[in-house]
Amino acid sequence: MITVSRIRLREIRLPLKAPFRISSGVISDRRIILLELTDASGVTTWSECVAGEAPNYTPETVDTAWMAITQWVAPRVLGVAFEHPGDVHDVLDKDFRGHNMAKAAVEMGVWGLAAELSGVPLSRYIGGTRSSIPTGISLGIERTPAALVDKARAAVAEGYRKVKIKIMPGSDVEFVRAAREELGASAPLMADANNAYTLDDIDRLAALDSLDLMMIEQPLAWDDLVRHAELQRRLETPVCLDESITSLDRAIDMHTLGSGRIVNIKPGRVGGFGPSIAIHDFCEQHGIPVWCGGMFESGVGRAYNVALASLPNFTKPGDVSPSARYWERDIVTPEWTMDSSGMVKVPLERPGLGVDVDLDRIENLTVRKHAVEQ
Ligand code: OSB
Ligand code: MG
Numbered sequence: 281m282i283t284v285s286r287i288r289l290r291e292i293r294l295p296l297k298a299p300f301r302i303s304s305g306v307i308s309d310r311r312i313i314l315l316e317l318t319d320a321s322g323v324t325t326w327s328e329c330v331a332g333e334a335p336n337y338t339p340e341t342v343d344t345a346w347m348a349i350t351q352w353v354a355p356r357v358l359g360v361a362f363e364h365p366g367d368v369h370d371v372l373d374k375d376f377r378g379h380n381m382a383k384a385a386v387e388m389g390v391w392g393l394a395a396e397l398s399g400v401p402l403s404r405y406i407g408g409t410r411s412s413i414p415t416g417i418s419l420g421i422e423r424t425p426a427a428l429v430d431k432a433r434a435a436v437a438e439g440y441r442k443v444k445i446k447i448m449p450g451s452d453v454e455f456v457r458a459a460r461e462e463l464g465a466s467a468p469l470m471a472d473a474n475n476a477y478t479l480d481d482i483d484r485l486a487a488l489d490s491l492d493l494m495m496i497e498q499p500l501a502w503d504d505l506v507r508h509a510e511l512q513r514r515l516e517t518p519v520c521l522d523e524s525i526t527s528l529d530r531a532i533d534m535h536t537l538g539s540g541r542i543v544n545i546k547p548g549r550v551g552g553f554g555p556s557i558a559i560h561d562f563c564e565q566h567g568i569p570v571w572c573g574g575m576f577e578s579g580v581g582r583a584y585n586v587a588l589a590s591l592p593n594f595t596k597p598g599d600v601s602p603s604a605r606y607w608e609r610d611i612v613t614p615e616w617t618m619d620s621s622g623m624v625k626v627p628l629e630r631p632g633l634g635v636d637v638d639l640d641r642i643e644n645l646t647v648r649k650h651a652v653e654q
Pocket of ligand 2: 544
């Protein structure tokens, strides 16, 4: 049995090393909600909410998530004796629409606590089998193809096993083609449009077919499955869905409709580890590869992503870049690192998350705090 008796929230500000442009906006200073969960016996762990500053990725934001966690999510979980963390998602989903990132922050924290209490690493607690994770980098939209090529070349030299290029109308085919020409036929390239296109752009998207991409991520609207199916019928490049996969049912719909051939699983977007594992298992049964997406998590959220990506069907490199890709200094010790062959180690030496939160550092970065108790 696992019973959460207190959830402390705090918001920190963590500046990215460099601003990052995607088709729907720019990210520079991350506002991150961290949770510290304590169980009835006094054991604690940390989790992170991946909601963004603005509602340009999903409808959620840092501010809506703060409200949802304090008013609805935490009160539903506090004091409840769960037999297994896999039971938390259903409790949070009943007659409570949306707010997946707020729900996931608490749900994943319960998985973290359970691993800690069971004395095993989070990866192994959820059934992970890998000891290291193949890693990709996500490159933002640059002003010129030449600027993108510089970044892509450096990424391949660092060892990254997948280079994801953000695209939008006006910065697409010629940018990706420049990277392909510079890096050669074998470079593992993909594109991510974050909803920047419609079916009217089908010729432009089809022009990417000649560039031999691993996949194109979420070209059409964030909540669309029907038009993605039409697009996938007309593209050779596999479509990978990100924004559209908000639950197991949406992954099943993707498979039924043929809206894509690969799934990006972000545990925050789907409401936590329970749904993430269910989507992983469904995709495994149906021959659909998955990989773990990123939301510019701090080292706390990264611990959960690395654990999740250690499940067997995470066969494509994840957006789980090392700490130094994002931050001058992360908030955990040790920081997350990647070796020269693009692998991030799954921490297997100790129970739980495998990293410690640097308390002095987060105190300095904190802008607000709140505690919810049973
Ligand atoms: O679409 O995958 C995305 C970051 C914020 C919002 C959406 C996305 C991203 C990324 C970043 O691509 C990946 C990372 O964390 O390295
Ligand atoms: Mg994406």
